[in-house]
Amino acid sequence: MRELVGTLARVTRRRPRAMLRLAGWSLVEVLPTMLFGQAVARSVDAFREGRTGLALSWLGALVAAGLVGAAGCRRLYAALAAVVEPFRDELVREVVSGTLRRAAGGPADTGAVARLTHQVEIVRDTFAGVLMVVRGFVFSVGAALVGAATLAPVLLVPMTVPLVVALAAFAAIVPVAARRQRELILGEERLAGLVDRMTAGLRDVTACGAEDRVAAEVGGAVDEQAAAARAVARLAGARMAVLAAGGWAPVVAVLVAAPWLIGGGATPGTVVGGVAYAVNGLQPALNSLIAGLGGSGLRLAVTLARLREAADRPVALGDDPQAPEGWDGRSSLGRTPLRSSVPRPPVTAGDEGVRGGAPVEVRLEGVGFAYGERAEPVIKGLDLVVPPGDHLAVVGPSGIGKSTLAALIAGLLTPGEGVIRVGGRPPGDPRERVLIPQEAYVFDGTLHDNLTYLAPDADDARVAEAVDAVGLSALAQRLGGYGGRVDPGALSAGERQLVALARAYLAAAPLTVLDEATCRLDPAAEERAELALARRPGTLVVIAHRMTSALRARHVLLLDGVSARYGRHDELLAASPAYRELVGHWRSQPAGGLGDPDGVHPVAGADLAVDPGQVVADGADGEHQGVGDLRGGGALPGQP
Structure with a gap:
């Protein structure tokens, strides 16, 4: 909430003229609130004394004040727009500039889109509402208390004490609610980034047989987000309890104090007027404040803090928040590879024979x-x-069915007619085949994790053999060794293909399918990688990008x-x-x-x-x- 208070203060200082117009029209708007208790008290006493004309005059004055207040309310929104719209533009500039700075000095920011679209819109929509809530509370409560003081200063005691207690209870709930709301916002960013990475690699997830693991990972993130939303909802119940107690307590206090007030010289109309100020002024203002700040206000405060963090926080080398646990950014060849938490296909008894089999x-x-x-x-x-x-090369014009054939052989597509058998069994077992598509899949983690994704038990000698065989040594050195971090966004398309080719080499599956998997490599690099895979034991099917693949097959x-x-x-x-x-x-x-x-x-x-x-x-x-x-x-x- 400090971020919200600070933002309101900054907006007030930066746009004093707009804020003055907003305050001026707010005074006009609350004129009926200030006059309401007075009119009720004076008309009640006038009716009791038989002065009907005087009573009707007070009621007429209240009606006129209501018309003036409605005109003031209408003029409020133009002043409000002059405050809110420039503030939204400032946020967009901060988010964009901060995201660009992070992209230039570190990994891609997967939560940037969520912040720029959803979160900025939250700010734009809710900041105006929160500003109106705070403004309404200040001016409405002020008008009610001023009116009560002019009616009978003693009314301030039973009206203000319950109000202060309710505000204190609400202030105690706010920090806990802010933490829960922050967890909800951060979970939203994590979920958006996870879904983005999942959809980008759906083909590879299917090719690797990792559907269940990815579904479990995404489902776990969804469950965490749902739990955070339930925690926020539970705190809403506590806010409603504070509202119920604080909203009606001033009314009850005035009624309880009525005998003492009348004994002190107050008229029945004064007591009725005090109740009117509590019901028409204090209770609606407290209701709006708790509902507004406790709901949209908390979302705004947490979102503002997150946007400021994303815009201002520098990214230091060796201190990447998305790096695998334990990675220090300075790994080199020969280090013990650091493991990340990326799920791998399970290795069960007999898998080693399948991967290295005939x-x-x-x-x-x-x-x-x-x-x-x-x-x-x-x-x-x-x-x-x-x-x-x-070693088969499949050639032909684009759109003729080459990639479709690769997907059928790999088991990603099911034929409408006929039968396909790989090693005498239906295709699709990720232990028996590796498919590399044109857009190679590389994940955020260490190079060792990327290379051994399909061969988690491969030792350093086998990894080194694969790296040398497909021509990945230069890239491995540049990344800082097998323990060096791989940022998919920082690699070229050809470099990602080399990593995927080395991964396929290590997997040593009985069947390897390359679906234009070398199209981003130069001819020499393509030849080296294809011949390396052809030399291994196994069946190799290449969807050719260049006719040289046909000459080698x-x-x-x-x-x-x-x-x-x-x-x-x-x-x-x-x-x-x-x-x-x-x-x-x-x-x-x-x-x-x-x-x-x-x-x-x-x-x-x-x-x-x-x-x-x-x-x-x-x-x-x-x-x-x-x-x-x-x-x-x-x-x-x-x-x-």
Whole structure:
């Protein structure tokens, strides 16, 4: 609440003219409150004495005061806007500048969007309400007490004592409520960041078989947020108890003191007027204050403090609040790797044999798949056998179904017809295959944690072998060794791909599927990584980004929408005009052609903007082309 009080004070100092206008129209607005008890008291006594005209005059004056107060209330909002809107603009500037400073000197701030949108809007919406509540309480209570003092100064005692006690009780609740509200706000930021990271890596979560772990992590964060919300709600009940006691206590106190007041010379009208001031002035003002400050006021105070923290707090090297526990930012090669809390696939008895076991056969029998019941099939009637230990490159134009085929083999998609078997079993077991998509998944943690995610028991020698095999050594040195922290936002797309390739190398799964997983690497780095994975025991399927992948592979699968052929590179050159055209088109491109920033020759017609697994009607005629049957090196009957 200190942040809220300080903010109100700063706003008052920065905009004195607007605040003066607000105060002036507030005085006009509370004129009926100040006159209410007087009019009631005087009219009651006048009616008792038979002076009806005088009584009606007082009541008429009260009606006129009400009209004046309504006009003042109408003019309040223009003055309020002159205070609130510039304050909101200042907050936006602070949040944006603070986020940019943090991004320049540290990791990406995943809570920035929540602060700039949801939290700033909370401030904008509630600051005006809190300002009106505080203003209304001060002027309404002041008007009621001034009116009571002019009616009978002795009324101040039974009216003010219960009010002060209620305010003290409310002040004791506020710090506890502020802590609970802060936990709710911070939980909101954590949940927003967690959901953002989860949605960005959904494909990889499915590929790694980590759905249950991610669901448990997100569900735990949701449960914590729900518990924080319930704690805030419980304190709302305590506030209502204070309101009930403090709002009616002045009325009861005036009534209890009535015999003493009348014995001291007060008239019945004076007692009735005191009750009127308590009911019409003190009780509504206290109600608005407790409801406003206890609800939206607490949210505003905590949100303001959080926004100020985010805007002003510097990020020091070695003191990153998002770094894994125990990391000091100075790890080097040869240190004992530091572990983070990132969940890994479970390792059970027999897993080591599966991960390092014999290559598996990939068999597709009559497989068909379409993205929707009425959609044109992407793959239709496909028969394919990839022998154990084979190195297959899949080539063809963009949108023809290459990434769809990779997802089917990896078990991320279920065929609409036909059967797929990997090692004699349905695909999808994360222990038996590794899939690396075009947008490689790297998480915030140590390099060692990223590399050993699929092989948690790998020793330093195996990690070093993988790093050297795929060409990751330079990046490892730059990060400060295997214990160095990986910030996904600070790595280039190619560097993230290298980390994912080394992870796949360490996993040593019987089947590895690369879905354009080297598209961000230069040709030499791509060749080194592909050959490293091909040398390992296991079956390798590469969705080719460049035709050089086909030259390195033992077999090539051509998907072009007209024919589907399988064979060696030289066999396809001799037998398939479509393959010869594809190779010839690739060879004819100048360095840097086809939109490749590395100056290499990608697959003809490749669309680098298409996210693997998200192929939607992007063929030459706006529709997916079907792929027919094939076995060995033969084509479909009737096809060239």
